Amino acid sequence: MTRSRIVEAALVLAAAGAAACISFDIRRFPDPQDLVASFLFCKEVESADDLIRPAGETSEFAAADGRVISFASVRNVVKTIRLRWKWYDAAKTLVRDTGDIEVNAEAKNLEVVTAYDVLPLDPKKVGPGSWTTLLFIDGRLAARKSFTLSGGGDNSPRGSGT
Amino acid sequence: MKGRTLALTGWVAAGVLLAAAPARPAEKRLFVFQGETLVYSYDHNQIYGEKVAFEVLGYKVTAAYFKGDILSRQVLAYGNVTLTKDAEKIEVDELVLSLESMTGTLVRYGPTIETSPLSAGAAGTEGKPEAGPAAVPAAVPAGVFDGINLDKIKKSFLSFSARTISLTESFEVQGTGVTMYLEGIESMGFKRFRLSDGVGPRRNGFAVNRIWYNKTQGLIGRASYSIEKPNKVASLTQLNYEERSFLKNNHGIERQVDLLSSTTLTFSETLRMGFTGNYNSSSQWNVQTWVGKTWSPAFTTQFDFSYNKPVSFRGEAWLGLQSQLSAGPWGNLAVQGRYELRNQAVAGLNYGVSFLNHFSLSLQSYYSRVKIGDSRDFAEIFTGGLNLAYSSRLFNLGTDYFLNYDLFGGQVLSQPQLRIGLNPIVFYGGLLSFSLNNIALYSHIGREGLAERSFSDNAVLSLAIQPVELFKDLRLNLNLALEQFVEREGRNFTTGGIVFNAVRKIGEGFSVEAYYSLSSRRRTRGWLIEGTTSQDLSLVARAAVGDAVNSWVSVSYDAKNAQLRQSFADLSFKVVRNWSLHAILNYDFFLKKLNNIDLYIVREAGRLQFRLIWRSLSRQFLVEFVPR
Numbered sequence: 001m002t003r004s005r006i007v008e009a010a011l012v013l014a015a016a017g018a019a020a021c022i023s024f025d026i027r028r029f030p031d032p033q034d035l036v037a038s039f040l041f042c043k044e045v046e047s048a049d050d051l052i053r054p055a056g057e058t059s060e061f062a063a064a065d066g067r068v069i070s071f072a073s074v075r076n077v078v079k080t081i082r083l084r085w086k087w088y089d090a091a092k093t094l095v096r097d098t099g100d101i102e103v104n105a106e107a108k109n110l111e112v113v114t115a116y117d118v119l120p121l122d123p124k125k126v127g128p129g130s131w132t133t134l135l136f137i138d139g140r141l142a143a144r145k146s147f148t149l150s151g152g153g154d155n156s157p158r159g160s161g162t
Numbered sequence: 163m164k165g166r167t168l169a170l171t172g173w174v175a176a177g178v179l180l181a182a183a184p185a186r187p188a189e190k191r192l193f194v195f196q197g198e199t200l201v202y203s204y205d206h207n208q209i210y211g212e213k214v215a216f217e218v219l220g221y222k223v224t225a226a227y228f229k230g231d232i233l234s235r236q237v238l239a240y241g242n243v244t245l246t247k248d249a250e251k252i253e254v255d256e257l258v259l260s261l262e263s264m265t266g267t268l269v270r271y272g273p274t275i276e277t278s279p280l281s282a283g284a285a286g287t288e289g290k291p292e293a294g295p296a297a298v299p300a301a302v303p304a305g306v307f308d309g310i311n312l313d314k315i316k317k318s319f320l321s322f323s324a325r326t327i328s329l330t331e332s333f334e335v336q337g338t339g340v341t342m343y344l345e346g347i348e349s350m351g352f353k354r355f356r357l358s359d360g361v362g363p364r365r366n367g368f369a370v371n372r373i374w375y376n377k378t379q380g381l382i383g384r385a386s387y388s389i390e391k392p393n394k395v396a397s398l399t400q401l402n403y404e405e406r407s408f409l410k411n412n413h414g415i416e417r418q419v420d421l422l423s424s425t426t427l428t429f430s431e432t433l434r435m436g437f438t439g440n441y442n443s444s445s446q447w448n449v450q451t452w453v454g455k456t457w458s459p460a461f462t463t464q465f466d467f468s469y470n471k472p473v474s475f476r477g478e479a480w481l482g483l484q485s486q487l488s489a490g491p492w493g494n495l496a497v498q499g500r501y502e503l504r505n506q507a508v509a510g511l512n513y514g515v516s517f518l519n520h521f522s523l524s525l526q527s528y529y530s531r532v533k534i535g536d537s538r539d540f541a542e543i544f545t546g547g548l549n550l551a552y553s554s555r556l557f558n559l560g561t562d563y564f565l566n567y568d569l570f571g572g573q574v575l576s577q578p579q580l581r582i583g584l585n586p587i588v589f590y591g592g593l594l595s596f597s598l599n600n601i602a603l604y605s606h607i608g609r610e611g612l613a614e615r616s617f618s619d620n621a622v623l624s625l626a627i628q629p630v631e632l633f634k635d636l637r638l639n640l641n642l643a644l645e646q647f648v649e650r651e652g653r654n655f656t657t658g659g660i661v662f663n664a665v666r667k668i669g670e671g672f673s674v675e676a677y678y679s680l681s682s683r684r685r686t687r688g689w690l691i692e693g694t695t696s697q698d699l700s701l702v703a704r705a706a707v708g709d710a711v712n713s714w715v716s717v718s719y720d721a722k723n724a725q726l727r728q729s730f731a732d733l734s735f736k737v738v739r740n741w742s743l744h745a746i747l748n749y750d751f752f753l754k755k756l757n758n759i760d761l762y763i764v765r766e767a768g769r770l771q772f773r774l775i776w777r778s779l780s781r782q783f784l785v786e787f788v789p790r
Contacts, residue, residue, distance in 0.1 A: 028348060032199045086271060134271055140241040141242075141271065
C-alpha cells in the first residue's frame with residue numbers, strides 16, 4: 001500500500017515538475033496568405049461557378065497536342081497580387097515570359113484565385129525533353145514544376161541527324 | 163478509479179518527460195530554421211515553411227519559401243533567396259542543399275537557367291551564378307520537392323507547427339514553440355519538443371528512450387548509455403525497468419530489471435575485442451569476452467570466454483575457439499570447439515565445396531558432451547552428415563548420409579538417402595509441364611546388439627497445364643499429380659489428385675473464381691485395399707476498385723455431402739481521407755455460427771500506420787502504431 005502510494009506520488013510529481021514544458025499557446029494550423037494551393041499542367045480548363053478548374057491533368061505532352069496549360073490556384077488573397085509565368089525549354093532557355101499580370105485589382109478578400117497560362121506548341125519549333133515552368137507572385141518565385149514533351153523537332157546543338 | 167488515475171498520470175508524465183528531455187543532449191544541431199510559417203509532418207518526415215531564415219556554410223539565408231525532405235536529406239529554399247556573409251550579398255531564386263554532403267546549388271531563372279555551386283568560401287567562381295544548362299538536372303531535383311506542400315502536411319495524421327525547427331547530426335527533428343496537430347486539429351502545445359527520431363547512428367551520452375504506462379505491464383522505463391569513437395570503441399548499455407506492484411490484478415513479480423551491455427574495442431583492422439554482459443533481476447546473468455583476429459581476408463579466428471548463470475542451476479564457464487577458412491575453389495572450412503571447466507565440451511566441423519560446375523559436396527560433424535541436469539552423468543552424442551549433389555538442366559541427383567551416435571545410450575542411427583528429380587519438361591509450346599521426383603530412404607537403428615531396418619520410396623509425378631484463355635475474360639487452369647509411396651514393410655500408398663481452377667472477369671476490377679479439387683489416397687497391403695476420396699469446391703468473388711475497395715469473399719461446398727461448409731471474407735474499404743475499414747470474417751454453415759470477426763480501422767500515415775483493432779475471439783481491443 002505504502003509502495004503504491006510512493007509510485008503514485010512520484011508519477012504526479014514527475015508530471016507536475018515537468019509541466020512547465022507544456023505550453024498553453026495552442027495555435028490553429030497555419031494558413032498563410034497567397035498560398036499556392038495547386039500548380040499543375042492540364043490539357044483543358046473548365047468553368048466552375050466563378051472559378052475555372054483544370055481538366056485532363058498530366059505532366060506528359062506531345063508536340064502534336066498544340067498547347068500546354070499551366071494552371072494555378074492561390075489561396076487567401078487579400079490584396080492585389082501580380083502573377084507571372086516563365087517557361088523554359090529542354091535546353092533551359094526561356095521561351096515564354098508573361099510579364100506581371102495583375103489579379104484582384106479591387107483588393108477583395110478572396111478565398112481562392114484561379115488562373116492559367118497557355119504555351120502554344122509548334123511541332124516544328126519545340127524540342128523534346130523536360131521543360132520547366134515557374135510561377136512568380138509579386139516578383140518572387142512561388143512554384144516550379146516540370147513536364148515532359150515528346151515529338152517535335154530536335155533542337156539540341158547536335159541537330160536531329162539523318 | 164485508482165488505476166485510471168495512475169494511467170492518466172503515467173501518460174501525462176511520459177509525454178511531458180519525453181517533451182522535456184531531448185533524447186540525445188550531446189548532439190550538435192546542424193541547422194536551426196526560423197520561419198513565420200513552419201510546419202512538420204511526422205508521417206512523411208517533411209518540412210514546409212514561409213518567410214524563413216537559417217544559416218549554412220557561414221551564410222545567413224532568408225527566403226520566401228522553404229521545403230525539406232529529411233528522408234532524402236535535401237532542402238530547398240526559394241523565392242527572393244538572399245545569402246549574406248560580411249559584405250558579400252547574393253540574390254538568387256533557389257538554393258538547393260544536400261544536408262549529408264553539406265553542398266549547395268544556387269539557381270537563377272533569367273534568359274537561361276543559371277546554376278552555381280555554393281561553398282563555404284565563395285558561391286561560384288566570382289560569387290555569382292554561372293550559366294550552365296548541362297548542370298541543371300542534377301542540381302534541381304524537382305521530384306523530391308514537388309510532393310511537399312502545406313496542405314499535404316496538414317492532412318498528415320500527426321503534424322506540428324513550430325517557431326523554430328532544428329536538425330541534429332543524426333537528423334533528429336526538434337522544435338520550439340510547438341503545437342501538435344492530430345488530423346490537422348490542434349491538440350497540445352509544447353515549449354520544446356522532439357518531433358522525430360533521428361535515423362543516423364546513435365551518438366555518445368545518456369538517453370531516456372521511453373517512459374510509458376500500460377495496464378498489463380505497468381510502468382515501463384527504457385534508458386541507454388552509449389559511447390562511440392569511430393574505429394576505436396562502440397559501446398551500448400541499455401536499462402529496461404518494469405514496475406507492476408501498483409497494478410490491481412498483478413499476480414506475477416512486482417518489478418523486473420534488465421541490464422544489457424555490449425562493448426567492442428577495435429585495436430587495428432585485424433584485431434578486435436568485445437565484452438557483453440546481461441543481467442536480469444530474476445537472478446540470471448551472463449558475461450562474455452572475445453578476441454577476433456583476421457589473419458588474412460580468407461582466414462579468421464575468434465577466442466572467447468563466457469560465464470552463464472541460469473536461474474536455479476549452477477553457473478557454467480566456457481572457453482571457445484572458432485575459425486573459418488575460405489580456400490576459394492578448394493572450398494570453405496569452419497571449425498569450432500568449446501570446453502567447460504566441469505568437463506563439458508562441444509565441437510563442430512563444416513566443409514563445403516562446389517566442383518566441376520555441376521557438383522557440390524558438404525560435410526558436417528558435431529560432437530557434444532554435456533551434463534544431464536545437475537547429475538554427474540553426461541549425454542554424449544556424435545552426429546555426422548555428408549551430402550553430394552549433382553544438378554544439370556535436365557535433372558538433379560543428390561545423395562545424403564546422416565549418422566547419429568548416442569555414446570551414452572549406445573544407440574546408432576544410420577540413414578542414407580538418394581534423391582533424383584527430373585526438372586519440369588514442357589510440351590506443346592509451354593502448354594503442358596511434366597515433372598518427376600523420387601526419394602529413396604533407408605534407416606538402420608542399432609542398440610545393444612539389436613538392429614531395426616526400414617526402407618521407403620516415394621515417387622511424385624505431376625502434370626500441369628498452363629492457364630488457358632478459353633473465351634474473353636475466362637481463364638482455365640488444371641493440375642494433375644500422382645504419388646506412389648512404397649515401404650519395405652509392404653505398406654504401399656497411391657495418391658492422385660486433380661485441381662481445376664477457372665477465373666471469370668465480370669467487369670473492371672471484379673472477378674469470380676471457382677476451384678475444384680479431387681484427391682484420392684489408396685493403401686494396399688496384400689489383398690486389402692482401403693482409402694479415402696475427398697472433393698472440395700469453392701467459389702471466390704473478388705473486387706479491387708482502385709484503392710477504394712479491395713475485398714474478397716469465398717464459400718466452400720462439400721460436393722460429397724452436398725452441403726455448404728465455410729465462408730471467409732476479407733473486406734477492405736477506404737472510408738475518408740486516409741482512413742480505411744478492414745474486416746476479416748469467418749462463418750461456419752455446419753454450426754450456423756459466425757466463428758470469428760476481426761475489425762480494423764486503419765489510418766495510413768506515411769511512414770507509420772495507426773490501427774484500432776477489435777478481435778472477437780480474444781475479445782481484445784488494440785491500438786497499434788506500426789512503423790512502415
